[in-house]
Amino acid sequence: xxxxxxxxxxxxxxxxxxxxxxxxxxxxxxxxxxxxxxxxxxxxxxxxxxxxxxxxxxxxxxxxxxxxxxxxxxxxxxxxxxxxxxxxxxxxxxxxxxxxxxxxxxxxxxxxxxxxxxxxxxxxxxxxxxxxxxxxxxxxxxxxxxxxxxxx
Amino acid sequence: xxxxxxxxxxxxxxxxxxxxxxxxxxxxxxxxxxxxxxxxxxxxxxxxxxxxxxxxxxxxxxxxxxxxxxxxxxxxxxxxxxxxxxxxxxxxxxxxxxxxxxxxxxxxxxxxxxxxxxxxxxxxxxxxxxxxxxxxxxxxxxxxxxxxxxxxxxxxxxxxxxxxxxxxxxxxxxxxxxxxxxxxxxxxxxxxxxxxxxxxxxxxxxxxxxxxxxxxxxxxxxxxxxxxxxxxxxxxxxxxxxxxxxxxxxxxxxxxxxxxxxxxxxxxxxxxxxxxxxxxxxxxxxxxxxxxxxxxxxxxxxxxxxxxxxxxxxxxxxxxxxxxxxxxxxxxxxxxxxxxxxxxxxxxxxxxxxxxxxxxxxxxxxxxxxxxxxxxxxxxxxxxxxx
Numbered sequence: 001x002x003x004x005x006x007x008x009x010x011x012x013x014x015x016x017x018x019x020x021x022x023x024x025x026x027x028x029x030x031x032x033x034x035x036x037x038x039x040x041x042x043x044x045x046x047x048x049x050x051x052x053x054x055x056x057x058x059x060x061x062x063x064x065x066x067x068x069x070x071x072x073x074x075x076x077x078x079x080x081x082x083x084x085x086x087x088x089x090x091x092x093x094x095x096x097x098x099x100x101x102x103x104x105x106x107x108x109x110x111x112x113x114x115x116x117x118x119x120x121x122x123x124x125x126x127x128x129x130x131x132x133x134x135x136x137x138x139x140x141x142x143x144x145x146x147x148x149x150x151x152x
Numbered sequence: 153x154x155x156x157x158x159x160x161x162x163x164x165x166x167x168x169x170x171x172x173x174x175x176x177x178x179x180x181x182x183x184x185x186x187x188x189x190x191x192x193x194x195x196x197x198x199x200x201x202x203x204x205x206x207x208x209x210x211x212x213x214x215x216x217x218x219x220x221x222x223x224x225x226x227x228x229x230x231x232x233x234x235x236x237x238x239x240x241x242x243x244x245x246x247x248x249x250x251x252x253x254x255x256x257x258x259x260x261x262x263x264x265x266x267x268x269x270x271x272x273x274x275x276x277x278x279x280x281x282x283x284x285x286x287x288x289x290x291x292x293x294x295x296x297x298x299x300x301x302x303x304x305x306x307x308x309x310x311x312x313x314x315x316x317x318x319x320x321x322x323x324x325x326x327x328x329x330x331x332x333x334x335x336x337x338x339x340x341x342x343x344x345x346x347x348x349x350x351x352x353x354x355x356x357x358x359x360x361x362x363x364x365x366x367x368x369x370x371x372x373x374x375x376x377x378x379x380x381x382x383x384x385x386x387x388x389x390x391x392x393x394x395x396x397x398x399x400x401x402x403x404x405x406x407x408x409x410x411x412x413x414x415x416x417x418x419x420x421x422x423x424x425x426x427x428x429x430x431x432x433x434x435x436x437x438x439x440x441x442x443x444x445x446x447x448x449x450x451x452x453x454x455x456x457x458x459x460x461x462x463x464x465x466x467x468x469x470x471x472x473x474x475x476x477x478x479x480x481x482x483x484x485x486x487x488x489x490x491x492x493x494x495x496x497x498x499x500x501x502x503x504x505x506x507x508x509x510x511x512x513x514x515x516x517x518x519x520x521x522x523x524x525x526x527x528x529x530x531x532x533x534x535x536x537x538x539x
Binding site: 022023024025027051052053054055057059060068070074077081100101102104105106109127128129130138139149 | 538
């Protein structure tokens with residue numbers, strides 16, 4: 001499947017999505033409310049069959065937090081990048097850990113590093129940070145630690 | 153059709169280390185494996201909930217060696233950040249550097265000279281061999297055989313010597329730079345690699361004799377740590393761990409980079425899904441790597457080892473992703489650039505992190521003694537998980 005074919009298929013099925021084709025792979029931007037529906041469609045639709053979540057992360061753009069899901073299929077091998085923009089003050093999004101099980105770990109990492117709250121996540125606890133960590137989320141752009149951070 | 157798993161919030165999901173114990177089963181025993189434990193090969197902390205000898209749940213606690221490399225990279229330039237990445241998966245440091253260099257090249261649209269491409273592939277395959285040798289020794293030691301460790305180090309030492317001569321260091325090489333490699337090959341390189349190939353070809357049979365055919369070893373790994381193909385995909389497994397379950401996932405074959413599309417090699421797939429299948433994938437992969445070395449060592453093209461690049465690298469605004477196959481699986485670098493000299497955000501998709509997430513699923517219901525056999529064949533490198 002090529003990038004263009006994938007775009008046609010996705011536009012038919014997800015009217016709420018907008019696309020950006022500037023990168024190497026097709027970028028799909030969807031509103032936070034539609035993520036769960038979109039994820040289920042991407043995973044379960046036989047024509048799409050995106051079964052492999054190979055990278056899940058978050059980017060702090062100062063104006064918003066953007067969740068980035070890199071998906072591919074073991075079937076047709078055409079990756080797609082799903083992006084969801086979240087409110088920076090109250091970031092909340094549905095979990096996808098029951099659709100792609102690897103997301104459980106990745107979401108825990110994003111939760112502690114960026115403070116994104118994943119709704120319905122089975123086990124949303126700190127993974128890397130020490131127990132009892134208080135204060136800001138380290139990977140956000142406004143995080144400052146005068147003692148431990150080295151800036152060049 | 154793939155069935156979605158139910159989100160359950162029952163007593164077994166309650167953290168044994170903290171939180172409320174209301175409803176918890178007090179017949180269960182909670183033991184800590186690590187942070188300092190020889191079988192974890194690093195500082196990995198596993199909290200295991202046991203019922204008798206049966207594992208009910210494994211909860212990894214990470215962060216003991218977290219150096220916040222992703223955050224650190226945000227203040228390093230595109231030339232500097234590559235050196236930090238050697239310290240993530242220290243057994244695949246060439247491949248880590250390779251992936252980062254490729255991502256920067258993708259952004260700058262640099263074509264690298266043919267000589268550099270071949271050198272990169274040679275170095276990658278040597279590293280893969282060294283990593284698999286170390287894994288083989290350590291894995292056999294985990295399940296109780298001590299001799300393989302010494303044999304593996306004997307061969308690995310030869311690779312380390314080759315690396316030392318050309319790259320200057322033995323473990324964290326920092327040899328790949330945007331545009332090619334840092335220095336040309338050492339004059340001894342060709343001869344030493346040839347010697348190594350002849351030597352290792354004779355010795356690899358010894359590996360099989362000593363461990364693969366061993367009845368005790370087979371009993372300890374066959375049927376242990378089973379993971380189905382669907383689960384392996386869903387848990388994001390990659391590399392030999394996934395190929396042991398029959399998932400086709402070799403980046404060298406699927407998305408060829410450098411000269412991999414011109415080489416003849418097999419993607420090793422086993423369908424057993426257990427620890428022994430994962431073991432066999434790595435053993436066969438060593439032979440494939442040897443064959444790649446043989447194909448390339450006499451055909452290193454002449455020419456530059458580095459493309460001409462500007463002193464200060466500036467990536468255009470946008471997002472770049474590159475992926476390579478390391479010894480442990482798929483390694484990815486995701487760079488978000490705002491057009492400056494430093495990355496705005498960088499994410500390293502490390503194979504170990506995803507592979508570890510499947511450990512709990514694999515281990516549930518099996519005996520505590522089998523846990524090391526599972527961890528051994530997942531080939532976890534802790535700094536790679538923690539980053």
